[in-house]
Amino acid sequence: MNKHRYEWNNLLRFGAVILSSIVAIGCIYLSFYIKFLGDIPARNFSAFEDSYIWIFIGYIIINFLFGTYVFYNKSVLDIFYFTMLSQLVLNVYIMALTFAGSWLTFPRSVLLVNLFVGTFVLFIFNVLVYLLYQQLRGQKKILVVGESDRALEAVRNFSLMKNKRHKVTHVVLSDYLKHVEELADYVDIVYLTGYIPEEQRLDIYEYLMRRNKKLFISTQFENLMMVNPNIMNFEDESIIEVSSFEIPSEDNMLKRIIDILVSLVLTILTLPIMLGTAIAIKIDSPGPIFYKQERITKGEKHFNILKFRSMSVTAESDSGPVLAAKNDTRVTKVGKFIRSTRIDELPQLLNVLKGDMSLVGPRPERPFFVEQFKEQNPYYTLRHHVRAGITGYAQVYGKYSTDFNSKLNFDLLYIKNFSIAFDFKLLFQTVKILFDKVSSRGVDDEEEVSAQDEWSDFAKTIIIVK
Structure with missing residues (x-):
């Protein structure tokens, strides 16, 4: 199987959530078995049987909100955090659900057992899904195109990503269209960043679209303006209305x-x-x-x-x-x-x-x-x-x-x-x-490394075309 051929799309993600929700229901059953040593009282288990469909739905919503199966920049440690937190929220949700639904014979002690059992089992399941994600997607090679300072910033950011799913292999700093045409076949993604003359940028867009090559563009203001547009039709005229920066x-x-x-x-x-x-x-x-x-x-x-x-x-x-x-x-x-x-x-x-x-x-x-x-x-x-x-x-x-x-x-x-x-x-x-300790840090005032020194370091691992 060509690992670069397949994508971790929404259908696969939805399938993973459905399978994990079935595993989560199984973990609750296992928690009942552990708590009562196999002799589960019918009155207690009936509360679970009456409410499991709502637990199933709640689990799917919770994991959607947490983004548990969005793997593009997660590490195994992140997967553990998200699994643990989703299980914690799920157990709180079940307590509220069983109270609201008058399923009061659902034992709270089972939920305590399930917090540990569910976290352990689902963590193993989620890691396996994560490994499948890696196998399906493979490592994506990136060509960064743009001005020196913005290109350096992009290379630095990609190098800091946790799971190394994207790797910068080539950088173009001048004669953008010419070098994109020369190097596009060697990479999976072309990333345009910083100022690129409009004529060259449009020619690059056209070339990459014809080659069916994936394109990333930076969040410059002119690109941000085109996010979430409104499409309108006036007779035979189709119009794109640029949405404003406000909440309706x-x-x-x-x-x-x-x-x-x-x-x-x-x-x-x-x-x-x-x-x-x-x-x-x-x-x-x-x-x-x-x-x-x-x-x-x-x-x-x-x-x-x-x-x-x-x-x-x-x-x-x-x-x-x-x-x-x-x-x-x-x-x-x-x-x-x-x-x-x-x-x-x-x-x-x-x-x-x-x-x-x-x-x-x-x-x-x-x-x-x-x-x-x-x-x-x-x-x-x-x-x-x-x-x-x-x-x-x-x-x-x-x-x-x-x-x-x-x-x-x-x-x-x-x-x-x-x-x-x-x-x-x-x-x-x-x-x-x-x-996440990194998120809590202040502005780092350590001595800055010069751009030239950083380019020298990156030049050991990527091809830089000036």
Whole structure:
């Protein structure tokens, strides 16, 4: 079998979810067997028999929201995290389901056993599916085409990917069309990044389409504009309407209702954690429990964001506003923990209830930095067309230290692709980054390596055409 021929498409992904849901139901049955040592009381098992179809459906929805079977940039460790978290959420869902359905004879002890049994068995199953994914897709060779600095950034990012599914083998830095024609047959994907003259870019598009070659393009603003267009017909005239960077009013109203309901529930559920955090902060260092800071949200409105204080009271008295750095000495002992676990963000649920923020959206920045970013990128204000969020696309898929332009691209993509289902998916996947130390780091202020040195390093493993 030619491993480059097949793709891990939606049909295969759906099949994997269905099979895993059957395995999950089997794990619950096994948990009953272990708990009762084979002698399962009929009254207890009948509650499971009456509710298993809803458990089946719930499992599929939970794993869809977590993106468990989206493997393109996952490691085996990621698979373990997603399996464990999906099982934890599934057991909570079953508790709520059996209560709502009056299946009260469903033993909670079985769910405790299932948390461990299901995580173990499904982790093995998911790893096997992951290995199948690798076998089907194979490693994709990439030709990066573009200006030196953007091409270097692309090569660096591909080299940092966790599972090495994509490997840059060739880089073109000039005479783009000529070299693409020469090298296209040696790669699986051509990635265009940075500025390429329009005439050459269109010729490259045409050439690759005729060759049926997969094409990646970067998230430059002109490309972002064309995401999620509206197609209209006027008699014989077909027109593409470019959608704006905003959430439709009816979706925005539903989003606000969900924000209020979910924030109320989360505030109640996390109240013990917040009380414990408040006591720990008070014991650890002098000063207030909460920290207020001016931020900017929808319509460039200024508001005070609420956080648990993680720094000393005099953190910026001398330096003025600065971005958080790796190994920041201003952070207290308790602050390090609540930052790494995102507990410091919990008071922002009150900002959501007040209407200054949403659960999901672009992270709000301080006015000092917003003015700087607006000067450097004229499209920065587009992110203020929606409410700022506690979490967002950039927080789930980027890193804490990702530069503001890359975060802006994530934010604009989020606005263009907005849906309530996408919001829930990001909320679920936010749980995973609590275990990801890379996502919690500040801006790394280590000595920078020159671009020339980096190109020299990459030249050992890829073909660079200048």
